[in-house]
Amino acid sequence: MQSVEKIIREEDQGKATVLQSKSQNSKKVFLESYGCQMNFSDSEIVASILLDQGYNTTEELTEADLILLNTCSIREKAEETIRKRLSQFSKLKKQNKKLKIGVLGCMAERIKEKLLDVMCLRLDFQEMESLLL
Secondary structure, eight states, X not given: OOOOOOOOOGGGTTOBOOOOOOTTOOEEEEEEEOSSHHHHHHHHHHHHHHHHTTEEEOSOGGGOSEEEEEEOSSSTTHHXXXXXXXXXXXXXXXXXXXXXXXXXXXXXXXXXXXXXXXXXXXXXXXXXXXXXX
């Protein structure tokens, strides 16, 4: 059995996933990814599903109705980085009570922040859809 090499591109860490918008969509999602290339691929799948559920992607946090972090615990200091980001997001949530914040991926179980609305331990896309509707 051949193993899959997980490539970590430092320049992509924390970069928002952005897809082409649909004009009929009224909500926006900010989706940030950390970890290997597979996490970035999973984030594109999540963004595509959300696009069909009425969410356009955005690079602007302040525009978002939903903020998702796709995480990986393999990276050094990854948990510290995610916790810092969640702290920043909590300030936005205080300003916008309707804002939903979630963590996807392998760090979701350990990151049990009170401000989280969505937690998926693995990318179970059907489960995620039901949590957001």
